[in-house]
Structure formats: structure tokens, C-alpha cells
Amino acid sequence: MNIKKLESKLIKGKDIVIEIGEVEEDYWDEEDKGQSKPSITTLRHWDHKLLKRYKPFYSPTCDMCCLCTFGKCELSHTKGACGIDMASQQARMSLLYVTMGTAAHAAHARHMLEHVISVKGRNHRIDLGLEVDVEAPITRTVVGIKPRTLADLEKALDYAEEQITHVLASTAMGQESNYIDFESKALHLGMIDNLVKEIADITQIVGYDLPKGDENTELAEYGFGTIDVEKPVILVIGHNAVAGFEILDYIERKNLIDEVEVTGICCSAHDLIRKNARAKIVGPFVEQLRYVKSGVADVIVVDEQCVRTDIVDIAKELKSIVIAVSDKACQGFRDRTNDDIESIISDLSSYKEHGVYIGDPSKVGVVAVEVARRIYLARKQFKRIPDKLEITEEAKKCTNCHACMRVCPVNLDIPSAMKKAKQGDFQELMLLRETCVGCGRCNYACPKGIDIVNLMEKANEKIIKEMKSKIRAGRGPIKDTEIRNVGAPIVFGEIPGVVAFAGCTNYYNGIKEVGEIAEEFLKRNFIVVVSGCAAMSIANYKTSDGMSLYEKYPGIFDAGGLVNVGSCVANAHIIGAAIKIANIFARRPLRGNFEEIADYILNRVGAVAVVWGTYSQKALAIGTGANRWGIPVILGPNGVRYRRLYLGRKDKPEDWEIYDARTGKKVIAEPAPEHLAYVVQSKEEAMVHIAKLVMRPNDTTKGRQIKLTHYIDLHKKFFGKMPDDLHLYIRTDADIPFSYKEEIMNMLKEKGWKPREIPDPTLSKKFVRV
Amino acid sequence: MLYARPWYRSDIQGYHRAKAVDATTAVKIIKNSEKPAFVVGELIVRDGEAVELLKEILKKLRNHALIATTPNAYREFSEFNVYYVNVVDAANLIISQDWKGLDGYGKPDLIVILGMFHVLMEQTLSTIRNFSDIKSLAIDRFFQNNATYSFPNLTRKEWLNYLRKLSDSL
Known part of the structure; x- marks a missing residue:
């Protein structure tokens, strides 16, 4: 606004310019609790x-x-x-x-x-x-x-x-x-x-228009065996599915859905099936190198995050075309964003270029599909892995120098397997794949250039081809109605806990363990929530009756539900669910109210996250975020390489001092949750600690009984004895599980245990109500 | 004097190198320790012959050393009245100024360790080395660069011989 001349009682002036940058419309009548947009020191x-x-x-x-x-x-x-x-x-x-x-x-x-x-x-x-x-x-x-x-x-x-x-x-x-x-x-x-x-x-x-909390999202196909290699195959790798969505849109528009296979690895795959369950998931990150090396994909679209940096070289050897779509990962290709679509398709189909960078997702949709359709017949010769005779010949090159084993992150005895393979016995090679993390370091270390990854694939060819499973498409948020149903039972401990699986596939003992842990807690009526590569790993696991856990358990956020929220970014909804419990069930306001919400979650919401196959920086960011909200995280053994954990000391009662919000008195509570970021060595240890870390000071006696039952039961099952810290978690006689009463009473006597009151727990004095 | 390279090519921390020791030297180190503690991981349980040798060693040391196992190994060694600990918890306690020891009578001066997933052992030994003055002796099959002393890289046969020698000489 320009004012040529202004004369009033207060101001006199001329050539005044007034600029209004933005009008803030406050349409939310909730009071701001003062911690909105916190700076790095506010909290x-x-x-x-x-x-x-x-x-x-x-x-x-x-x-x-x-x-x-x-x-x-x-x-x-x-x-x-x-x-x-x-x-x-x-x-x-x-x-x-x-x-x-x-x-x-x-x-x-x-x-x-x-x-x-x-x-x-x-x-x-x-x-x-x-x-x-x-x-x-x-x-x-x-x-x-x-x-x-x-x-x-x-x-x-x-x-x-x-x-x-x-x-x-x-x-x-x-x-x-x-x-x-x-x-x-x-x-x-x-x-x-x-x-x-x-x-x-x-x-x-x-x-x-992805699913908005629907617990009955479609079951999509999962696994190498579901892919029709006779068709043109597109593989999307990464986390940002915009280009993948454009591919699906183009295929639908052109009515090519039965003609072209759209497959995915990592989180983009999750998001593809959220949009259209006809897309297929090959598997999590662990399958990336193996699948690309199989040559099945005619066109590989790489977006961002968790894309192997050797994809371009491998694809070039196998005449797979690579299209890079993210400015964070241009892969050294020429920028064809502003070029005519037909010229890009022509250059790629004729292999004038083996890859391009295209920053416009809508162009990627057309180019990927049309290039795949033009080159797939000529590429059939590359869609193969070596036959058994070739394996034996390749294995004969091995000099047993152990270079492969000395770089293998899980110390696989590859030399021993190669020795047997030389004699035509592939059993050991076959078994190695179960534990292999698919990193390919063995290939790069081998002085004889043996393609160990491919040999393992061949040894497992039958199993790989038969790998067919189902995964429930990610549903996104947890519904408010579900929170209303489960808020009280979770906070009072009657639903024993919420276990959230997230993160990568750097498993120290094979992919199957995530499924085994998840199944144990589904059977025990916990709510199991999954996302990212962990959700895919669970699809990889079959129950004793040959079903995927997604086929066996409902997708509802309730006891015994297996909730796939979707890709890694969707795991924000898991923390969102914990916040919603504080808000919808306990009526804690949200606006600028971080500390009260986090205090509520830490002391009352029995949630624990498991990141069993950690490798990425993102997984550490996700876990550290969960920690600030008061949610403990259990990491698999490789998590120790993050260099930092947050550990509690149950032997120091003074560390567990809290306020009783009803009286304002300081009281010593149980060490619950005992740790915020913790590493365990085995799946059995993980299961015992999940059962333990869901305990919260606010549990009712009935809830604590239920949680202790699971803790004791798992501890006895796996370690053959009662936990030695039970006395810390028993507040009154009423907490003691009936089935273990006598045994526990004797233990408590030995420890000189005395009953104590159950507080209304808070870490912050300002939340005391008197 | 023995020389060993780290089993993993990437296990280079910096200036520190563990001193590679044979079984005879390991025996001396354990005997010279006033308060040794054995930390036994579950991977040892996969090798029956190694378990039997370790049990022989522990039998001889039960009055001299504290014995702790990771939870999964507890059943196998419960006859020795062992403590069971998560290895990260154990390292956290070891480096804490205010910890009174597993038995309440003070910290160990030597940690003898074996049977763990390599990464976990490597990292926890790094914690102990960097944040305490307590010595460590790794008696696994593979050289542990973060320990103070470690067996060199050994074949299984050589390793069993090393354990046998420990059992015979302690």
C-alpha cells in the first residue's frame, strides 16, 4: 500500500509504503501451551x-x-x-x-x-x-x-x-x-x-488418494516368485514414489496393467501398493543387489534414499536401463528433464545412453513404460542366473583365501561353502543366503572375481522362484475411533503393549527373525504396528500353516492386530497414535504442548519400537525421535555401531525418582521403561525386553499382572529361570500374576521387598495438580 | 611375539592395537589378575567341543573369577552359579564410576570375553577401552583389535587347542 501523504495527530509523513507479508488466520481455538515451533533450546x-x-x-x-x-x-x-x-x-x-x-x-x-x-x-x-x-x-x-x-x-x-x-x-x-x-x-x-x-x-x-486409515486395505503380492519375467518389468527403488505413481497412472491410462509388471524395492514399493495393489513388492533392501543382478528388471527407476550406489554399473552390464529421478541422486547421467519424450525413449531403447536423469515425474511415467516395452524381448538373454555347472566351474576358481569372509558383516563361512560347491554340493551355499545381508562386499573382495552373490542365488533358485507371499498395503494413520477403543486398555495395561517394527534389513541372523518376533507378540494379543523394510521382512515370513502374518491377523489397531502403516515416512503415524492416546483418550491438549504429551507417553503408554536390522542414518533419526516422545527403542546387534545408546540403571533407585501428580511428593518408581535406546544380541533377548519395556509406572494392578505374566513367561521360556528384577516391578500384592504367586512371594521375601503406592507419575513438577 | 591383523579389514580404530597373545601368555594374564571376570556369549553354545573346554576352564576358575553369561548362554553354564547380563549393560556398568561390581565387592580388573557376535564384541570392547582402565582379554577364534590382549586369528582346530591349553594350565 502506498500513501502519498499522511497527516494525523500521531503521524505526519509522505511517500509511505506499507507491506503486509502474510495474514495469519488462527482458526484453531485450542490454547497454545507455549512450546509451539520449539527452538533447539526450548525443550x-x-x-x-x-x-x-x-x-x-x-x-x-x-x-x-x-x-x-x-x-x-x-x-x-x-x-x-x-x-x-x-x-x-x-x-x-x-x-x-x-x-x-x-x-x-x-x-x-x-x-x-x-x-x-x-x-x-x-x-x-x-x-x-x-x-x-x-x-x-x-x-x-x-x-x-x-x-x-x-x-x-x-x-x-x-x-x-x-x-x-x-x-x-x-x-x-x-x-x-x-x-x-x-x-x-x-x-x-x-x-x-x-x-x-x-x-x-x-x-x-x-x-x-492413498488409504486414510482403512484397516482392510488390499493384500498385495510380495516376493520374487510373483513376478512374470516374460513381461516388460519395471523396478522402482527408493523412498519417494512420485515417479512410481506416474508410472502407475500412465499404465492405467493406457490400459497396460496386464501387460507390464511394476515392481518395487524399499519404501517406494510400499507406496506403490498403497496406490494400486496390482503393483508388486520384490522385497526389502536386502533383495536390491540380488534382484538387480538377476537382470529381470528391464528398466530401473531410482529415486532417493537406500539406493545402492553400484546400481548403474551393474545395470549397464545387464543392459537394464536406469532412470534417475531425484536431484539427490542423479547417478552421473545427462539431464534430459526438458527434452522431448520421444527422443529420450529412442535414445534409451537404442542404448545410445544406458541411463538418464529426468526431473519431471510425469515424463518418467511415459519413458519408463515405453522403454521397458521396447527392450524387454531383446533383453531376455540377461534374465537368467548361472546354471549349476557354471557354479561348479566358478567355485573352482576359489583359492580359499578367506578374503570374502573377512569382509562379510555376518561372518558367513563362504570358503567352506565354496569348497563343497566345487564338488557339486550346493547345500551350504543355499543355507548362506538365509543369513546373508545382500551387501555384496564378498564379490568386491574376491581376488578371483567370483560372483558369490549370484552363486548363492543359483543355489537357491527353486526357493526364490517359489517365494510368493502377501502383504497388506499400508493404511496410513490410525483412526480416532480406534484410539477411543484402545486408549483405556493400553494406558491401564490391559492390552499389554504396542510393538512397532521399523527400519532396515541389516539383520545379523537372517530376515526370518523379525517375523518370528512379530508372531510371538501377535499371539500374545499385543498390537503390532509395522512400517518400511521391517513390514516387508514380516511378509517374507510364513507361519507354520504356510500363511503370511498379514493373511492371518487383521489390520486393525487393537489387540492382536497387525497394522501396516506403510513406508518409512508413514511410521510418523505410529508416534501419532501414541500422541492421539494422550489427546483423544486422556484429553491432553496438543497445541505447543510437547512436554506434557511426551511425559504422558513415557509414563503411561506401553509402546516400544524394534529396529532389528539397523543400518541407515534415517533409522537413527526415527529412533531418536521416538525417544524424545518417551518411546523406548530396541536395536538389533548392529545398532551398537550407531555409537550411542541411552541406558537406564535399575541398580540406582535415585535415577527413577518421579513426582506423584496427585500429591506433589517425590517418589521412587520402578525402572520403567528401563532403557530408551538399547541393543540386544538375540531375538530371544529382544522378546523378553519388549515384554519388559512396555511396563509403565501408571499401569493398573490388573495391567501390571498381565504385563508381568508375559515378561516372566518369555524369560522362563528362553532363559530357563525367573527374571531376577521382578521385585522392582511389583508395587503391591495385587500386581503379582496369580499363576506365579508362590514362586514370586518367596523371591520377594528374599529381596526384602515392601509394598508401595502406585503414583500418578510425571517427570515434571509443573504437571503436579496440587 | 605374535602378530595379528584384525579379522575384519575395517576393524581399525586408530592408534590402538590389541596385543596378540597365545594360550600360555593368556594363562599368565588371567593368573596375574586379582579379580578377573569372564563374560561368555551365546555363540559359544553352537560349538559343543568348545563348550566342554570352557566348562573345564570355568571349573578351575570358579573360586578366582566371576562368571557372567549373556542371557541365551545362561542355561548352558548355570551350574557355575553365573550372573547373566546383556553385554551392553555389562559394558555400561564396567565403565561407571559408581558401580560396585557384580558381587558388590568392587569392579573386575580383567574382562575375559568370548562367544559374541563380532560387531557387538568389538564395540563393547571399544567402550571399555575408551572409557575405563580395565584390561580385556579376548579368547575367541578371531583377533579382537579393541581388546587389550587377544588370541590371534585361528582355525577352529587351533582355537580348540588354545582353549585346551588354558584348561590344562589354569
Whole structure:
């Protein structure tokens, strides 16, 4: 607004320019509790409370700091040139991992949001259906807005990106020095990671009409054996399914659905089947190298995250065409974004180029399908793995030097298997595949150039071809109606717990263990929620009656339900469900109210996350976010390589001091949950700890009885004895499971146990009600 | 003097190198320790012959050493009145200033360790090495670079011989 001349009693002036940047319309009447858009220090006090109880445990993978030219510095029992010590350096490195992971999810959200806005417009409504009123629990709590349109999500994402910048800045030389404060920043970014995942998933739900909490989503086909290799085959790898959606749209428009196979690996595959259950999932990350090397895919579309960096080289050898679609992973290809579609198709089909970068997803849809249709017949010769005679000949090259074994992350005895294979016995090679993580390091290490991965595939050819299973398509959010049904039983402990499986496939003992753990807890009437590669690994597992767990158990968020929320970004809905319990069941307000919600979850919601096959930085970001909300995470053995855990000490009662919100008195509670980030060595240990980590100080006596029954039962089953810490978890006689009463009473007598009151637990004095 | 490279090519932490020791030296190290603690992981249970040798060793040391197993190995060694611990919990306690020891009478001065998933053993030994002064001795088949002392990389036959020698000499 321009005002040439203004004369009033207060102001006199001329040539005044008034600019109004943005009108903030506040259409949410909930009171803001003061923690909206928290800075990196707003919730620092909460983090310090958590970290006082759950102290960081560091296991350095390297004694050096190589981050600046003042070094490199050796930090073992000394300090670096900048003054940093080992603990702070480890905290800094794990914070960098969290930052990478969060940035990957945030950039994913930004791309998705920009694309959907370009198609649907900024004012496109966020509507997750009649049964999902609390549409964005994390956004509501952290950003303090109730998003109605994509424009609102943009504001939330702006805030998140600013936080990532601030936190990343703190890791530069000469900035943060204290390990607890590094951890506080990691917890902060973990929370931001959860936020940006929620933004990404809501955007794709409303942008592409994905399921909105439907527990009966379709069962899609899973496994190598479901793919018709006689057809043109497209493989989509990565996490951002926009290009994959365009492929499906094009196929539908052209009525090619029965003519072309659209297959996926990793999270893009999850999102493809959420859009159209005719798409097929090959498997999780562990299958990526194997499947690409099988040559079955005519066209490989790589988007972002978890894409192997050797895909281009392998594809070139097998005459598979690669289309890169993400600016984060251009793969060295020429940018053909603005070129004519027909010329791109022609260049690729004639192998003038073996790959291209196309930044326009709608072009990718056409190019991928048409190139696959043109080249698939000529590529048939590449869709094969060596025959048994070839394996024997290849194995004869092996000199038993052990180079393969010395790089194998799970120490597979490949030399022994090769020795047998030389004599035509493939049994050991066959068994190796069960535990192999599909990384291919053995291939690269072999001085004779033996393709060990392919040999394992051939030895398992029959099993691979018969690998057919079902996976329930990801449903997205948990419905408010479901929360109303289960809120009370979860908080009071009558549903024993919620177990959430997330993350990658770096399994130390094979893919089957995730399914085995999930089945144990489904049978025990826990709610099992799954996402990402873990959800696929579960599809890989068959019950004793030959069924997939998805066929056997319902997709409802209730006792005994197996809930697949979808891709990794969709696992924001799992944390969302815990928040909704505090909001919908316990009527805790959300707006700018992080601390109260997290305090509620920590003390009352018996949820635990399991990341059994950790490898990515994103998995650490996801887990660290869960920790800030008060949800403990169990990691498989490889998780120790993240360098940092958050461990409680049950032998120190003073660490478990809380307030009784009814009286304001400080009381010593049980160590529940005992740890926030924990590593176990075996699936049996994982199961026992899941049963233990779902205990919360707020459990009713009936709920505690149920939880203790599972804990004792699993402990006895796997370790052959009663747990030795039972006395810590029994508050009154009424907590004692009836079936173990006598045994426990004797134990309690020996320990000098005395009954105590059950408090209304809170970590923060400000939530005391008197 | 024995020389060994880490079993995994990537197991290079920095300046530190574990000292490779044979069974005779390992016996001396254990005998010289005032308060040794054995931490036995579950992978040992897969090898019956190794279990029997380890039991012989533990029988001889039951009055001298504390014995802890990871939970999955507990059943196999319960006859020795063992403590059972998660290996990460164990490392966390070992490096804590205020921990009074498994028996309440002070921390061990030597951790003798075997039978764990390599990564987990490597990382927990890194914790102990970097955040305490307690010595460690790895008696697994593969050289553990993060330990203070470790058996070198051995074939199974050689390893069983090393364990036999420990059992005979302790």
C-alpha cells in the first residue's frame, strides 16, 4: 500500500509504503501451551531430564576425529586439537547421523509437497476422512497449527528446515562442546524427523488418494516368485514414489496393467501398493543387489534414499536401463528433464545412453513404460542366473583365501561353502543366503572375481522362484475411533503393549527373525504396528500353516492386530497414535504442548519400537525421535555401531525418582521403561525386553499382572529361570500374576521387598495438580 | 611375539592395537589378575567341543573369577552359579564410576570375553577401552583389535587347542 501523504495527530509523513507479508488466520481455538515451533533450546530441559535418567552410552567405531584440518586427532583417553573429548565426539557423530537422516526425510517431504502443490494447488484440503479428525498429531503438537491445506504443511516444513540448519551448524568446529547438549540436539532433530515424515505422508495421502486409515486395505503380492519375467518389468527403488505413481497412472491410462509388471524395492514399493495393489513388492533392501543382478528388471527407476550406489554399473552390464529421478541422486547421467519424450525413449531403447536423469515425474511415467516395452524381448538373454555347472566351474576358481569372509558383516563361512560347491554340493551355499545381508562386499573382495552373490542365488533358485507371499498395503494413520477403543486398555495395561517394527534389513541372523518376533507378540494379543523394510521382512515370513502374518491377523489397531502403516515416512503415524492416546483418550491438549504429551507417553503408554536390522542414518533419526516422545527403542546387534545408546540403571533407585501428580511428593518408581535406546544380541533377548519395556509406572494392578505374566513367561521360556528384577516391578500384592504367586512371594521375601503406592507419575513438577 | 591383523579389514580404530597373545601368555594374564571376570556369549553354545573346554576352564576358575553369561548362554553354564547380563549393560556398568561390581565387592580388573557376535564384541570392547582402565582379554577364534590382549586369528582346530591349553594350565 502506498500513501502519498499522511497527516494525523500521531503521524505526519509522505511517500509511505506499507507491506503486509502474510495474514495469519488462527482458526484453531485450542490454547497454545507455549512450546509451539520449539527452538533447539526450548525443550532442552526435557532432554536433560531424560538424559539424567537414560545416560548416553558410547561405543566408538573410531578413535579419531577427521572432521577438520586442525586434526586428524586421536581421542582415546585424551583430547583433540580443538579440545573435544571422546564422549562429545561420539555424541557429535551420532548427531550428524541423525541430521543426515532428518535432512533426507525433510528433502523428501519438500519434493513431495512441491510436486503435489504444482498439481493440486496450495489450497488443496487436508482431509483424512470422517474417522481421522486429529489429522496431524505431530504437527499440531510441535508446530502448533492444525493444518487445513497444503499451504499449512509448507509452513510446518519451513520451520523444520530451519531447525535442521541450526542443528547442523552446532556440529561445526568451535560450536557445541558438551555431550549432553549434543544429545539434546539429536533428540530435537529426531522430533523434527518425525514431523517431516508426517508432512510427507499426509501430502502423499491427500495428493494421490492413498488409504486414510482403512484397516482392510488390499493384500498385495510380495516376493520374487510373483513376478512374470516374460513381461516388460519395471523396478522402482527408493523412498519417494512420485515417479512410481506416474508410472502407475500412465499404465492405467493406457490400459497396460496386464501387460507390464511394476515392481518395487524399499519404501517406494510400499507406496506403490498403497496406490494400486496390482503393483508388486520384490522385497526389502536386502533383495536390491540380488534382484538387480538377476537382470529381470528391464528398466530401473531410482529415486532417493537406500539406493545402492553400484546400481548403474551393474545395470549397464545387464543392459537394464536406469532412470534417475531425484536431484539427490542423479547417478552421473545427462539431464534430459526438458527434452522431448520421444527422443529420450529412442535414445534409451537404442542404448545410445544406458541411463538418464529426468526431473519431471510425469515424463518418467511415459519413458519408463515405453522403454521397458521396447527392450524387454531383446533383453531376455540377461534374465537368467548361472546354471549349476557354471557354479561348479566358478567355485573352482576359489583359492580359499578367506578374503570374502573377512569382509562379510555376518561372518558367513563362504570358503567352506565354496569348497563343497566345487564338488557339486550346493547345500551350504543355499543355507548362506538365509543369513546373508545382500551387501555384496564378498564379490568386491574376491581376488578371483567370483560372483558369490549370484552363486548363492543359483543355489537357491527353486526357493526364490517359489517365494510368493502377501502383504497388506499400508493404511496410513490410525483412526480416532480406534484410539477411543484402545486408549483405556493400553494406558491401564490391559492390552499389554504396542510393538512397532521399523527400519532396515541389516539383520545379523537372517530376515526370518523379525517375523518370528512379530508372531510371538501377535499371539500374545499385543498390537503390532509395522512400517518400511521391517513390514516387508514380516511378509517374507510364513507361519507354520504356510500363511503370511498379514493373511492371518487383521489390520486393525487393537489387540492382536497387525497394522501396516506403510513406508518409512508413514511410521510418523505410529508416534501419532501414541500422541492421539494422550489427546483423544486422556484429553491432553496438543497445541505447543510437547512436554506434557511426551511425559504422558513415557509414563503411561506401553509402546516400544524394534529396529532389528539397523543400518541407515534415517533409522537413527526415527529412533531418536521416538525417544524424545518417551518411546523406548530396541536395536538389533548392529545398532551398537550407531555409537550411542541411552541406558537406564535399575541398580540406582535415585535415577527413577518421579513426582506423584496427585500429591506433589517425590517418589521412587520402578525402572520403567528401563532403557530408551538399547541393543540386544538375540531375538530371544529382544522378546523378553519388549515384554519388559512396555511396563509403565501408571499401569493398573490388573495391567501390571498381565504385563508381568508375559515378561516372566518369555524369560522362563528362553532363559530357563525367573527374571531376577521382578521385585522392582511389583508395587503391591495385587500386581503379582496369580499363576506365579508362590514362586514370586518367596523371591520377594528374599529381596526384602515392601509394598508401595502406585503414583500418578510425571517427570515434571509443573504437571503436579496440587 | 605374535602378530595379528584384525579379522575384519575395517576393524581399525586408530592408534590402538590389541596385543596378540597365545594360550600360555593368556594363562599368565588371567593368573596375574586379582579379580578377573569372564563374560561368555551365546555363540559359544553352537560349538559343543568348545563348550566342554570352557566348562573345564570355568571349573578351575570358579573360586578366582566371576562368571557372567549373556542371557541365551545362561542355561548352558548355570551350574557355575553365573550372573547373566546383556553385554551392553555389562559394558555400561564396567565403565561407571559408581558401580560396585557384580558381587558388590568392587569392579573386575580383567574382562575375559568370548562367544559374541563380532560387531557387538568389538564395540563393547571399544567402550571399555575408551572409557575405563580395565584390561580385556579376548579368547575367541578371531583377533579382537579393541581388546587389550587377544588370541590371534585361528582355525577352529587351533582355537580348540588354545582353549585346551588354558584348561590344562589354569
